Amino acid sequence: MASKVQEIAASHAAAELSVATISIDDIFHRYDEAIALNGVSFEVRPAELFALLGPNGSGKTTLFRILSTLMLPTAGRALIMGHDAAKDPNSLRRQIGVVFQAPSIDVKLSAYENLWHQGHLYGLHGAALNQRIDEMLGRVALADRAHDRAETFSGGMQRRLELAKGLLHHPSVLLLDEPTSGLDPGARRDLWQYLRILRDQERVSILVTSHLMEEAERCDRLAIMNQGKLVALGTPADLRHEIGGDIIVLDSPNPVTLASKIESRFAISAKVISRKVRIERENGHRFITDVVEAFPGEIDAVSVSKPTLEDVFIRRTGHRFWTEADQRFQEAADA
Amino acid sequence: MASESTSFPTSLTPSHSGLFLPAFSLWWREVVRFYRQKGRVIGVIASPVVFWLVIGSGFGTSFHAGDAAGQRHYLDYFYPGALVMIILFTSIFTMMSVIEDRKVGFLLSVLVAPVPRSAVVLGKVLGGTTLSTIQGIIFLVFAPWVGVHVGLGSFLLVLLTIFLISFALTALGFAIAWPMDSAQAFHAIVNLFLIPLWLVSGALFPVAGALGWLRLIMRINPLTYGTEALRGLLYPNSSSFALGSSLVALIAFAGLMFVLAFVMANRRTTRPAA
Numbered sequence: 001m002a003s004k005v006q007e008i009a010a011s012h013a014a015a016e017l018s019v020a021t022i023s024i025d026d027i028f029h030r031y032d033e034a035i036a037l038n039g040v041s042f043e044v045r046p047a048e049l050f051a052l053l054g055p056n057g058s059g060k061t062t063l064f065r066i067l068s069t070l071m072l073p074t075a076g077r078a079l080i081m082g083h084d085a086a087k088d089p090n091s092l093r094r095q096i097g098v099v100f101q102a103p104s105i106d107v108k109l110s111a112y113e114n115l116w117h118q119g120h121l122y123g124l125h126g127a128a129l130n131q132r133i134d135e136m137l138g139r140v141a142l143a144d145r146a147h148d149r150a151e152t153f154s155g156g157m158q159r160r161l162e163l164a165k166g167l168l169h170h171p172s173v174l175l176l177d178e179p180t181s182g183l184d185p186g187a188r189r190d191l192w193q194y195l196r197i198l199r200d201q202e203r204v205s206i207l208v209t210s211h212l213m214e215e216a217e218r219c220d221r222l223a224i225m226n227q228g229k230l231v232a233l234g235t236p237a238d239l240r241h242e243i244g245g246d247i248i249v250l251d252s253p254n255p256v257t258l259a260s261k262i263e264s265r266f267a268i269s270a271k272v273i274s275r276k277v278r279i280e281r282e283n284g285h286r287f288i289t290d291v292v293e294a295f296p297g298e299i300d301a302v303s304v305s306k307p308t309l310e311d312v313f314i315r316r317t318g319h320r321f322w323t324e325a326d327q328r329f330q331e332a333a334d335a
Numbered sequence: 336m337a338s339e340s341t342s343f344p345t346s347l348t349p350s351h352s353g354l355f356l357p358a359f360s361l362w363w364r365e366v367v368r369f370y371r372q373k374g375r376v377i378g379v380i381a382s383p384v385v386f387w388l389v390i391g392s393g394f395g396t397s398f399h400a401g402d403a404a405g406q407r408h409y410l411d412y413f414y415p416g417a418l419v420m421i422i423l424f425t426s427i428f429t430m431m432s433v434i435e436d437r438k439v440g441f442l443l444s445v446l447v448a449p450v451p452r453s454a455v456v457l458g459k460v461l462g463g464t465t466l467s468t469i470q471g472i473i474f475l476v477f478a479p480w481v482g483v484h485v486g487l488g489s490f491l492l493v494l495l496t497i498f499l500i501s502f503a504l505t506a507l508g509f510a511i512a513w514p515m516d517s518a519q520a521f522h523a524i525v526n527l528f529l530i531p532l533w534l535v536s537g538a539l540f541p542v543a544g545a546l547g548w549l550r551l552i553m554r555i556n557p558l559t560y561g562t563e564a565l566r567g568l569l570y571p572n573s574s575s576f577a578l579g580s581s582l583v584a585l586i587a588f589a590g591l592m593f594v595l596a597f598v599m600a601n602r603r604t605t606r607p608a609a
Contacts, residue, residue, distance in 0.1 A: 029605065030605075031606070062607075065607055068443075068447045069446075069447060069603075070443065070446060070447065070607070071603075071604070071605060071606065071607055072603055072604060072605045073605065074605050089603070090351045090449040090451075091449075093447055093448060093449040094449045096447065098443075098444065098447045100440035100443050100444065101440070102438075102439050102440035102443070103439055103440055104439065104440030104441050104443060104444035105441075106364065106368065106441055108367070108368045108371045108372065109364065109367065109368070113367070116360075117360045117361075117363070117364050118444070118448075120352075120356045120357055120359065120360035121352065121357050121360065121445060121448035121449075121450050122352050122448060122449065123352030123353055123356060123357075123449075125356060149371075165444065
């Protein structure tokens with residue numbers, strides 16, 4: 001928590017390069033008995049593409065609600081461009097564009113009318129608004145469909161209109177909640193490409209929540225959340241490097257015994273996760289030959305891979321990102 | 336952490352984007368959206384006609400023999416009450432859009448905009464008010480058939496009364512719909528409170544003939560002042576209340592309901608808004 005003196009000193013300091021656009025300071029949140037956020041702190045820098053990665057129930061949606069001023073945190077502070085989400089919501093709202101997971105466009109209105117309405121909510125009107133609408137529709141490639149009702153649009157076109165809606169008032173920070181859910185691979189690729197253009201050309205800070213590892217890989221930095229806590233924070237490359245080496249996974253009819261045998265024989269750490277033995281080690285390809293020769297008949301299958309963000313997650317939490325039930329549910333939802 | 340969070344230049348203009356532009360836009364959207372849903376438009380035109388003819392004729396013939404109100408036909412007595420019922424249903428149910436807007440992300444996108452909550456309430460409530468006032472006017476087309484011939488002055492006062500009832504009930508509908516997450520729960524509340532409120536508003540039987548305790552309920556029921564104001568304007572000398580006091584009661588009712596809707600919408604809590 002900052003003291004008053006520090007706050008004043010900070011507010012007088014000239015804008016530095018390292019100034020945070022989003023600053024989350026020790027946020028707690030509780031729904032009745034359940035703790036959704038348990039002391040989360042991190043910062044997002046200017047013109048940064050930042051991912052908030054976590055499985056369902058990790059607290060990322062709760063944090064998104066607090067940042068977008070839809071809900072007050074139980075304790076702690078969230079600032080965007082220096083404005084407190086709890087104390088000065090309207091100043092903060094001016095600075096942010098928000099794209100929710102649920103569609104917010106009115107499908108009974110045309111693309112143009114949706115943006116016209118949105119502009120009025122931000123005090124834009126007249127010729128300036130018209131010009132801005134034309135500009136945004138051109139950017140999201142909907143200019144030729146400007147006067148068609150949004151209900152006639154494909155899923156990808158509707159999502160692009162959502163994005164145009166969120167960006168109409170030139171926000172400094174864009175918040176997106178699971179922006180690619182329900183989109184086909186082509187539309188996903190387009191969206192990510194557009195987010196990068198936005199970051200590079202307009203220097204917008206972008207925070208994206210996602211449950212997809214491969215999406216978080218495309219961001220500049222990411223925060224991984226689990227059960228209301230931040231378990232990792234950094235660039236995708238840094239997080240992967242901390243594992244140092246390869247990931248070796250062994251299938252065995254008796255993984256627990258095998259793991260303890262490996263530990264005593266090679267003096268290394270071997271964990272059992274989802275009924276498979278899992279080892280982090282450099283020069284994995286050489287290690288496999290040793291281990292297979294050492295325990296003939298006890299290993300059914302072997303795999304070696306470079307660490308992924310999921311491996312970072314496993315290392316920090318001791319369990320897999322998705323439980324099997326979650327995985328099936330997610331596949332059904334994505335289908 | 337705090338030493339890094341330098342403040343950004345703040346402008347001197349108010350942080351929100353004014354009252355009238357957002358309210359106008361929300362009103363506009365409510366009305367345009369309505370006219371683009373053909374089913375709703377047909378319902379609005381057809382339901383007053385069907386409702387008044389079927390229920391009114393049924394009641395009328397059943398009551399005819401022992402008609403104590405001294406009026407020509409029960410349909411005449413029932414006409415202002417039917418008008419209030421039509422306004423009640425349209426006003427309340429237009430605010431189902433609050434629940435729909437919340438289910439999709441539309442309402443959220445309004446709530447994260449720098450719009451004062453009073454503008455959100457004003458825009459949506461005026462949108463619903465416009466629709467139910469129009470429906471009331473459509474029902475007025477039948478007035479000549481029930482022996483109503485009003486001058487321009489009375490007609491304008493009828494419009495004002497319809498507007499006030501619509502505004503008050505739409506704001507009440509907004510306040511009820513705001514915390515709800517399902518249309519079913521909304522229907523339950525409407526059936527439990529609002530239909531009984533209408534039944535004891537002088538719509539079906541006059542205040543003067545009611546039992547003591549019932550008469551008291553009718554007198555504190557704000558809808559009674561709507562029914563009585565309309566009755567007095569449409570059939571001169573048939574209302575037991577003075578027009579002026581009825582209108583004052585309606586204005587107070589509308590103001591109170593607007594404040595209630597604003598208080599509901601202006602709360603910020605530690606619970607999710609969707």
